[in-house]
Amino acid sequence: MSFFETRITKLFGIKYPIIQGGMGAGFVSTAELAAAVGNAGGIGFMSAIQWENDISKLEDEIKKVKDMTDKPFGINMTLFTEVKPEFFHKTIDIMAKHKVPAVESSARKPDPWMKLMKEAGIKVIHKVARIRDGKTAERLGADAITIIGTEEGGHPGAERVSTSVLGPLMVDTVKVPVAIGGGFCDGRGLVAILAWGGEAMVMGTRFMCSKECIVHPKVKEVVVNMAHNETDFILMSLGDPVRAWRNPVTQRILETEFKHDKDDVMKELIAIRKQSHEERMAVNTGEVDTGLVPAGQVGGRIHEIKSCKEIIDDIISEADEVLKKLSERKYWKA
Ligand SMILES: Cc1cc2nc3c(=O)[nH]c(=O)nc-3n(C[C@H](O)[C@H](O)[C@H](O)COP(=O)(O)O)c2cc1C
Known part of the structure; x- marks a missing residue:
C-alpha cells in the first residue's frame, strides 16, 4: 500500500489525498481547475452555485471537464438557506444524468439531499465547521467528512476554532474518513494531517492561486x-x-x-x-479594492502562482522529504 493511499483516495479513485474544495464566490472553481487538479492526481470540485442563474450551464461545464480529463471530479453543493430547494433538486438530476461521481456538500445539514445523492450512486463528502455537524452528516449517510478550521478562506464556522483542534477531534468522533482543511498549502501540512488521522488535505486558497484558476490575475x-x-x-x-x-x-x-x-x-x-x-x-x-476577495490566512504562506501539477507534485515531494527526515531521527526509546 502506498503511503498516500487512504480511504478517501480509494473512495474517489484518486492517486493523492488532495482535494480542491469548491469555491463559488464569483467564478473560481470551474472545469479548468477541476480538470487540472484531477490530472495532477487529486480531485477538484466545481461549485454548482456559480451557475445558479442558469443551471443548464452546469451541464456544459460537466461536458467541458469530461473533455479535459478522464480522471474523477466532483460538484460542490453549498446548501445556502437563501437558495431555492428546486435548484439543488435540479443539480442532483443533472449530476445523475451525467454520472458525476462525487459531491462535496456544505453550509448546512444535507437533509433531504443526501438520500437523493446516494440513490443516484454519488459519493458524498460533507464539509462542516463544527464537530456536531460532522456527526449529523455521518448519521445521514455521508461517505466522508471534511472538517475546516477558522483559518479557511470562504465561510469558516462561527465558533472560530482552529484546524489543529478540530481536525484530530473530528477524526476521533466519526468512523467515516475525515478530510481536513483550512490553512494548508504544502507537504508539511499533508504529513501533519496524516499524523492526526486525517485521510485527505483540502485546499481552496492555494488552488485559487494556480495558473489554471480563472480568477482575475x-x-x-x-x-x-x-x-x-x-x-x-x-x-x-x-x-x-x-x-x-x-x-x-x-x-x-x-x-x-x-x-x-x-x-x-x-x-x-x-x-x-x-x-x-x-x-x-x-x-x-479584478476590482480588488471595491469587491470581496475571499482568502484564507494561508495566503500569507503562498508566494508563487504555479500550475496545479506543480502544486501537487511539490506537496508530494515535500511530504516525502519530511517523512524521510523524520524516519532518520533516532527513535526516542532507543
Ligand atoms: C474564494 C473562495 C471561495 C469559496 N467558496 C466556497 C463555497 O462556495 N462553498 C464551500 O463549501 N466552500 C467554499 N470555500 C472554501 C473552500 O472550499 C475550502 O474549504 C477552503 O478554502 C479551505 O481552506 P483554505 O482556504 O485555507 O485552503 C471557498 C474558499 C475560497 C478561498
Missing part, C-alpha cells in the same frame, strides 16, 4: 503578496461569517458590524450583504 497577485494576518473575519453578526483578504470593503463591513446598535447593524448588514454578493464578482473583474 489581480486577485492571485493580492493573495500571493498578502501577509498571514491580512484577512478579516466579517459578517459574524449575521451568523454566517466570511474570511476575506483585508481591503476597504471588509474594513467598512467590520466597522458597521461593531459600531452601531443592533437594529442599525441588521439594516446596514442586510444592505451590505446584498451588495457583497455582487461585489464577490470582484474575483473575476
Whole structure:
C-alpha cells in the first residue's frame, strides 16, 4: 500500500489525498481547475452555485471537464438557506444524468439531499465547521467528512476554532474518513494531517492561486503578496461569517458590524450583504479594492502562482522529504 493511499483516495479513485474544495464566490472553481487538479492526481470540485442563474450551464461545464480529463471530479453543493430547494433538486438530476461521481456538500445539514445523492450512486463528502455537524452528516449517510478550521478562506464556522483542534477531534468522533482543511498549502501540512488521522488535505486558497484558476490575475497577485494576518473575519453578526483578504470593503463591513446598535447593524448588514454578493464578482473583474476577495490566512504562506501539477507534485515531494527526515531521527526509546 502506498503511503498516500487512504480511504478517501480509494473512495474517489484518486492517486493523492488532495482535494480542491469548491469555491463559488464569483467564478473560481470551474472545469479548468477541476480538470487540472484531477490530472495532477487529486480531485477538484466545481461549485454548482456559480451557475445558479442558469443551471443548464452546469451541464456544459460537466461536458467541458469530461473533455479535459478522464480522471474523477466532483460538484460542490453549498446548501445556502437563501437558495431555492428546486435548484439543488435540479443539480442532483443533472449530476445523475451525467454520472458525476462525487459531491462535496456544505453550509448546512444535507437533509433531504443526501438520500437523493446516494440513490443516484454519488459519493458524498460533507464539509462542516463544527464537530456536531460532522456527526449529523455521518448519521445521514455521508461517505466522508471534511472538517475546516477558522483559518479557511470562504465561510469558516462561527465558533472560530482552529484546524489543529478540530481536525484530530473530528477524526476521533466519526468512523467515516475525515478530510481536513483550512490553512494548508504544502507537504508539511499533508504529513501533519496524516499524523492526526486525517485521510485527505483540502485546499481552496492555494488552488485559487494556480495558473489554471480563472480568477482575475489581480486577485492571485493580492493573495500571493498578502501577509498571514491580512484577512478579516466579517459578517459574524449575521451568523454566517466570511474570511476575506483585508481591503476597504471588509474594513467598512467590520466597522458597521461593531459600531452601531443592533437594529442599525441588521439594516446596514442586510444592505451590505446584498451588495457583497455582487461585489464577490470582484474575483473575476479584478476590482480588488471595491469587491470581496475571499482568502484564507494561508495566503500569507503562498508566494508563487504555479500550475496545479506543480502544486501537487511539490506537496508530494515535500511530504516525502519530511517523512524521510523524520524516519532518520533516532527513535526516542532507543
Ligand atoms: C474564494 C473562495 C471561495 C469559496 N467558496 C466556497 C463555497 O462556495 N462553498 C464551500 O463549501 N466552500 C467554499 N470555500 C472554501 C473552500 O472550499 C475550502 O474549504 C477552503 O478554502 C479551505 O481552506 P483554505 O482556504 O485555507 O485552503 C471557498 C474558499 C475560497 C478561498
